[in-house]
Amino acid sequence: MKLPLTRSSRALYVTLVASLAFCAAAKLATPARAAAPEKFVIMVGGINKLIYLPARLAEQLGYFEAEGLDVELLSEPTGIDGENEMLAGAVQGVVGFYDHTIDLQARGKEVKTIVVLGQVPGEVQMVAAKSADSIRSMADVRGKTLGVTGLGSSTSFLTQYLAQRAGVPASQYTLLPVGAGNSFITAIRQGRIHAGMTTEPTVTQLLKSGDATVLVDMRNVDGTRAALGGTYPASSLYVQSTWLDAHPQEAAKLARAFVKTLRYMHTHSAEEIAAQMPKEDIGIDRALYVSALRASLPMYTVDGRMPADGPQTVLKVLSAFNPAVKGRHIDLSRTFTNRFVDDVKP
Template identity: 80%
Template sequence: MRKNNGDIVTMPHAVTRVARALHAAVAASLTIFLLAQPAAPARADSPEKIVIMVGGITKLIYLPARLTEQLGYFKAEGLDVELQSQPAGVDAENELLAGGVQAVVGFYDHAIDLQAKGKEIKAIVVFGQVPGEVEMVAARAAGSIRSMADVKGKTLGVTGLGSSTNFLTQYLASLKGVPRSQYTVLPVGADNSFIAAIRQGRIDAGMTTEPTVSQLLKSGDARVLVDMRNVEGTRAALGGTYPASSLYVQSAWLDTHPQEAAKLARALVKTLRYLNTHSAEEIAAQMPKDYIGNDEALYVSALKASLPMFTADGKMPADGPETVLKVLAGFNPSVKGRHIDLSRTFTNQFVNEVKP
């Protein structure tokens, strides 16, 4: 401070210490106040990510998964969904059980098989009322394999060991009196790897889906042995409808995520309705180019052959679970003779809530 004569006088040290102490106290109080404030709440528009593993995403039996994404129905429900793919349903199932994904698009029969092994999963949307699978016989073997009764000593292709194609192959052979010990099962995957296995002579026959079926028929490399792409063919082969492609989750996840399950059901049922009200050409126009490939006419033809398999509402067919249980109990040692509570393998609760 200054005296009247202009000389400078320094502030006493005591006053300086008081000022510094006051400044420090204020700073400390402000810090404590800020730390005591609650953290900002998470944004309501940031949904939990749901990863769905598809057992072969380009297979037409699983078309609703990618079509739902293409149509924007997941986003319309406020869902953050990531679709991933494994070549076989059993691989997708393993990802679910390991906790790597929240849901699977695969065959319903896994729910029965796993319950017999002490694990609980539940189908919440059923896509296909029939398998959509076709047993194809290589053209070079067509003369010696005219039915599943002729597969003794042959090598049969499946997508993977423990897969639904493996289940169905064993059942169809057993119906014709051919036990598992009398033929060889070879996992060959799907799509191009299946076609290669036929062309290279590594398998005599095998089970696959569209569009692989149409590709093999067009090239002349294989012929249809058992056709389960529609209700009539499935009933002839298996004795009833066989609910197959579906969205399933672990029961424990479902108990804690009912809202997410309801949103998934709404999105997928909208897609099933779309499939039942639009032409194959209109549906194909919604799909990415890498799905359709270079032969759009072939893809559309395969799609037309596949459309009858899809449900219109995502509900479990009334006779479906019993048929699937009968098939699995016919050869699967994990299921045969075991009590299976079918009511724990699926629920129509969420699809029933979807408005017309």
């Protein structure tokens, strides 16, 4: 049996129905909230190394955020560590040396560089002050222990090539992984290595302290061509080809952020660039950092493009000693693309 509605209960009923209708209409009228950007994790092979500075600078300048990207930068001591993290799916991209894309193709892995940051390695073969009299060229490294960041790293690739080019086979010297930065400096000072390959700002630190001298300088184009016979594209952003095929829009945004960063670097002084960097990257000696950065600026590309003679030079270096690459057919066109950087407007 229905109970009769009183005046008060009828009014309450009408109010309730109106409220529900209003809420439903309001929900329909509210625009959908934009989905948060997908997180993109980049592993950097030593985030405080100047060869990889564009990654940190892009973050500091807000260029990733301006492109609507949620980018997290992680750091590993060597490029080989970043490569392994990417292949395991822990990160989506690596800022490391381009030569890994060739090495990986030889091992059946498809990886592609989408932005070239350094047209030269930025690496320097240093000789401990105590060994300077006995090591005057790479031909003198027989019986010596040579420091590299890690076995299988780009420093080990380059060290082996320089020694081989000087007529010294790998069986006549020892490669010792000593990392970079302070660990490299310690290895020099303790006499654990007679010479070793490292980058800025470690180079300037060793020169300032007098603990080491320069043997081979690949911080500029002329020095690199003299050492390796051509331009050697080095630091770059590379990703797995399967990821690139599925995320062309994200790749385009990353390319824009990095190219804008490279343009900034070529239109600002070392002092102005350093002013953008976090204190933990600069360290306690700001003047030393600025000096090292000034010496490094010639290594960076202006537009992120692959140098025309670069891939062939890198392949020549790796084919000389790397058993995975030597004698193998490598399709260099699958190791890089200028597609995304070419689309960045001036």
